[in-house]
Amino acid sequence: MTYRIVRPSGEIRHVHALTRRVCLNDGSTLLIGSVFDITERVLRENAVLAEKEFLRNSINAIADGVVIVDREQRITYANNAACHLLQHDCTRVLGTLLSDTMPVVDATNLQPILNIASQALALQSSVSGHEDACLLRQDGSVLPISDRASAMFDADGFLVGAITIFQDATEQREHQRSLAYAAEHDHLTGLLNRATFDAR
Numbered sequence: 001m002t003y004r005i006v007r008p009s010g011e012i013r014h015v016h017a018l019t020r021r022v023c024l025n026d027g028s029t030l031l032i033g034s035v036f037d038i039t040e041r042v043l044r045e046n047a048v049l050a051e052k053e054f055l056r057n058s059i060n061a062i063a064d065g066v067v068i069v070d071r072e073q074r075i076t077y078a079n080n081a082a083c084h085l086l087q088h089d090c091t092r093v094l095g096t097l098l099s100d101t102m103p104v105v106d107a108t109n110l111q112p113i114l115n116i117a118s119q120a121l122a123l124q125s126s127v128s129g130h131e132d133a134c135l136l137r138q139d140g141s142v143l144p145i146s147d148r149a150s151a152m153f154d155a156d157g158f159l160v161g162a163i164t165i166f167q168d169a170t171e172q173r174e175h176q177r178s179l180a181y182a183a184e185h186d187h188l189t190g191l192l193n194r195a196t197f198d199a200r
Contacts, residue, residue, distance in 0.1 A: 087138035
């Protein structure tokens with residue numbers, strides 16, 4: 001049994017009590033108990049839990065999608081932004097394969113692209129996504145994304161999974177297309193400019 005006690009000074013201590021029944025030769029029984037002060041352990045555990053909750057809330061507050069997978073590429077965590085972009089319920093994506101939940105295709109031909117989490121796991125490093133990567137979403141729509149992934153290691157240096165960070169790249173792609181068009185066309189006539197015409 002674990003419980004708290006309050007000392008006369010108001011200090012709170014956490015204790016763990018063990019009780020054992022002992023049968024004596026004369027047939028009588030005794031209860032032998034031990035009480036251990038586990039305050040320091042409880043405080044450490046509470047600090048770890050508080051830190052995890054802080055990190056979880058911080059990740060949920062950012063606009064980028066964050067998905068964490070294990071070595072088998074099964075999702076162990078997805079923040080709110082990721083679920084919104086994926087059009088999935090956060091409670092249902094846990095345990096699913098990343099390739100099933102987050103299918104990525106090439107914008108130029110809609111052919112599947114190997115997800116970068118698998119590349120990060122294979123290389124055990126950080127990887128940037130395909131420049132024409134698009135997310136194939138639940139409703140069948142295609143969303144341009146910018147993504148990157150990094151392998152994750154535990155305190156002993158063993159590979160435990162990968163984290164993928166991605167964001168909606170619709171405006172970025174449109175801006176790039178506008179710049180490319182402006183670089184090749186005359187801004188008054190809309191025709192190819194001299195440099196582009198000569199190059200062709």
